[in-house]
Amino acid sequence: MNPSGGWESVELVVPSSLEYLSLVNAVAEEISERLGIEREVRDAIGSSVIEACTNAIEHGNKNDRKKSVRIRFRSNSERLEIEVSDQGKGFDPDSIADPRDPANLMRERGRGIFILRTFMDEVRFAIEPSRGTTVTMSKKLGPALPKEG
Amino acid sequence: MNPSGGWESVELVVPSSLEYLSLVNAVAEEISERLGIEREVRDAIGSSVIEACTNAIEHGNKNDRKKSVRIRFRSNSERLEIEVSDQGKGFDPDSIADPRDPANLMRERGRGIFILRTFMDEVRFAIEPSRGTTVTMSKKLGPALPKEG
Amino acid sequence: MNIKRRDIRDVTVLELSGKLMGGDDAATFQNLVKQLLADGRKKILLNLGNLSWINSTGLGILISGYTSVKNGGGVLKLASVAERIESVLMITKLSTVFETYPTEDEALVTFGSE
Amino acid sequence: MNIKRRDIRDVTVLELSGKLMGGDDAATFQNLVKQLLADGRKKILLNLGNLSWINSTGLGILISGYTSVKNGGGVLKLASVAERIESVLMITKLSTVFETYPTEDEALVTFGSE
Ligand SMILES: Nc1ncnc2c1ncn2[C@@H]1O[C@H](COP(=O)(O)OP(=O)(O)O)[C@@H](O)[C@H]1O
Numbered sequence: 001m002n003p004s005g006g007w008e009s010v011e012l013v014v015p016s017s018l019e020y021l022s023l024v025n026a027v028a029e030e031i032s033e034r035l036g037i038e039r040e041v042r043d044a045i046g047s048s049v050i051e052a053c054t055n056a057i058e059h060g061n062k063n064d065r066k067k068s069v070r071i072r073f074r075s076n077s078e079r080l081e082i083e084v085s086d087q088g089k090g091f092d093p094d095s096i097a098d099p100r101d102p103a104n105l106m107r108e109r110g111r112g113i114f115i116l117r118t119f120m121d122e123v124r125f126a127i128e129p130s131r132g133t134t135v136t137m138s139k140k141l142g143p144a145l146p147k148e149g
Numbered sequence: 150m151n152p153s154g155g156w157e158s159v160e161l162v163v164p165s166s167l168e169y170l171s172l173v174n175a176v177a178e179e180i181s182e183r184l185g186i187e188r189e190v191r192d193a194i195g196s197s198v199i200e201a202c203t204n205a206i207e208h209g210n211k212n213d214r215k216k217s218v219r220i221r222f223r224s225n226s227e228r229l230e231i232e233v234s235d236q237g238k239g240f241d242p243d244s245i246a247d248p249r250d251p252a253n254l255m256r257e258r259g260r261g262i263f264i265l266r267t268f269m270d271e272v273r274f275a276i277e278p279s280r281g282t283t284v285t286m287s288k289k290l291g292p293a294l295p296k297e298g
Numbered sequence: 299m300n301i302k303r304r305d306i307r308d309v310t311v312l313e314l315s316g317k318l319m320g321g322d323d324a325a326t327f328q329n330l331v332k333q334l335l336a337d338g339r340k341k342i343l344l345n346l347g348n349l350s351w352i353n354s355t356g357l358g359i360l361i362s363g364y365t366s367v368k369n370g371g372g373v374l375k376l377a378s379v380a381e382r383i384e385s386v387l388m389i390t391k392l393s394t395v396f397e398t399y400p401t402e403d404e405a406l407v408t409f410g411s412e
Numbered sequence: 413m414n415i416k417r418r419d420i421r422d423v424t425v426l427e428l429s430g431k432l433m434g435g436d437d438a439a440t441f442q443n444l445v446k447q448l449l450a451d452g453r454k455k456i457l458l459n460l461g462n463l464s465w466i467n468s469t470g471l472g473i474l475i476s477g478y479t480s481v482k483n484g485g486g487v488l489k490l491a492s493v494a495e496r497i498e499s500v501l502m503i504t505k506l507s508t509v510f511e512t513y514p515t516e517d518e519a520l521v522t523f524g525s526e
């Protein structure tokens with residue numbers, strides 16, 4: 001997708017409603033497929049983007065459709081970096097409990113951040129209470145060939 | 150997709166390379182499907198967006214991957230409006246010949262603008278040579294129900 | 299998410315399709331499970347073969363269903379879980395909670411008949 | 413776009429798949445058509461059944477192929493055109509240029525055998 005070797009980016013901005021998650025998923029799929037990423041890794045990336053966007057929509061923007069969620073996909077030959085930004089008040093990412101603990105296993109919530117931390121190689125949170133939260137996640141790319149077609 | 154009745158918008162920004170047309174097509178498909186638009190009209194919308202983006206990439210941004218094409222999908226219950234913007238020098242949309250004329254029928258180029266003008270209900274060009282061209286196309290929506298799922 | 303219901307003897311098979319992601323899905327699913335328990339249908343098999351993806355809110359919906367059924371004296375199992383969903387169940391260790399079978403038929407025989 | 417070639421007696425069937433949209437596609441297709449003509453294979457059937465979409469640049473590629481083949485004394489026809497592509501051919505009146513058949517088999521019999 002990027003013969004120049006530098007970073008190339010695609011940006012998607014959607015209203016804060018869970019209905020748009022399938023659009024986000026479709027874009028993540030299309031981009032990972034283009035980058036020649038294999039099925040299993042593509043699934044992991046898709047699940048992670050969906051979790052980050054679910055949080056941005058529900059916790060960050062409180063399902064306010066007038067607020068938007070911005071997703072930026074940046075890639076070069078070595079990695080795919082995905083940024084998800086909301087306009088919410090933020091939170092403390094260090095206080096997230098392990099959902100696999102027996103005490104937490106049957107809880108209905110509390111798995112989103114764990115999922116993206118597990119599936120992605122690197123996850124950073126930039127929280128500016130006055131402006132919003134940006135989650136940046138990245139995945140190393142193997143030496144795969146982009147799909148033709 | 151939009152119970153509030155007001156306008157809701159999705160924005161997509163891609164580098165100026167034809168490779169990104171399938172992503173654009175996937176997004177157009179997903180959005181039209183969500184709006185409950187029937188197959189035939191979805192195809193017409195998809196073809197129109199592809200033509201506008203092909204022009205923005207090739208003529209507007211001259212295939213310069215560092216320049217980007219912005220596509221904005223806005224919808225309310227009555228219509229879907231799609232804006233495609235490039236950073237090029239513009240052109241004179243009134244000078245476009247009819248590709249169906251016998252003299253033009255076998256030409257290899259010159260059908261893009263005709264296609265989007267035919268498929269969409271309204272097409273406007275805003276050309277600012279210093280900033281770029283924005284094509285705005287809109288399609289009236291029938292009283293269809295959004296897809297569940 | 300869409301749900302199709304089929305009764306196979308005393309087992310109720312619920313075929314979930316689309317994506318399971320919270321919003322209306324939670325209430326739809328909870329209400330259906332409550333109704334089934336109220337009707338005395340306590341053997342529930344979720345066929346996830348047509349579920350394309352799930353988010354963590356969707357996992358929560360599955361757990362709440364599982365818990366309701368268990369508390370009501372029933373059993374809830376999963377069949378035909380797609381790879382993408384399977385891997386989320388694995389990493390969250392929810393695979394240790396849900397009894398899961400590759401196919402609906404393989405799951406059905408494990409319920410035991412009345 | 414990908415192209416698969418099959419020879420059925422004196423007809424060369426080219427199965428186009430993916431999307432036809434300019435860029436490298438133009439040269440790939442033109443070179444293949446030139447080679448076929450040089451080899452004396454002048455009956456060409458494009459099976460578009462797996463082509464998901466086309467843009468106007470792609471239409472131009474089809475036209476240039478058609479013109480090359482015609483100028484070389486051959487014929488180029490289309491089969492299995494998807495609805496989305498069909499409607500673009502219709503509105504541009506290119507449907508009056510290309511001989512088009514619903515299926516490959518229906519197209520094949522119209523070439524006449526040598
Ligand atoms: N973008 C965000 N903005 C504000 N708070 C967030 C955000 N993402 C996560 N959180 C907080 O972190 C908690 C844990 O998130 P997560 O692990 O995704 O589980 P869940 O969303 O199921 O609660 C959330 O309950 C919320 O309080």
Ligand SMILES: Nc1ncnc2c1ncn2[C@@H]1O[C@H](COP(=O)(O)OP(=O)(O)O)[C@@H](O)[C@H]1O
Nearest residue numbers: 204205208209237239240258259260261262282
């Ligand atoms: N976004 C644009 N920026 C600059 N010029 C454009 C743009 N869109 C169209 N044009 C001009 O209008 C002409 C006709 O466009 P079109 O009908 O799409 O046919 P084609 O792209 O095949 O030439 C182009 O050749 C180009 O000169």
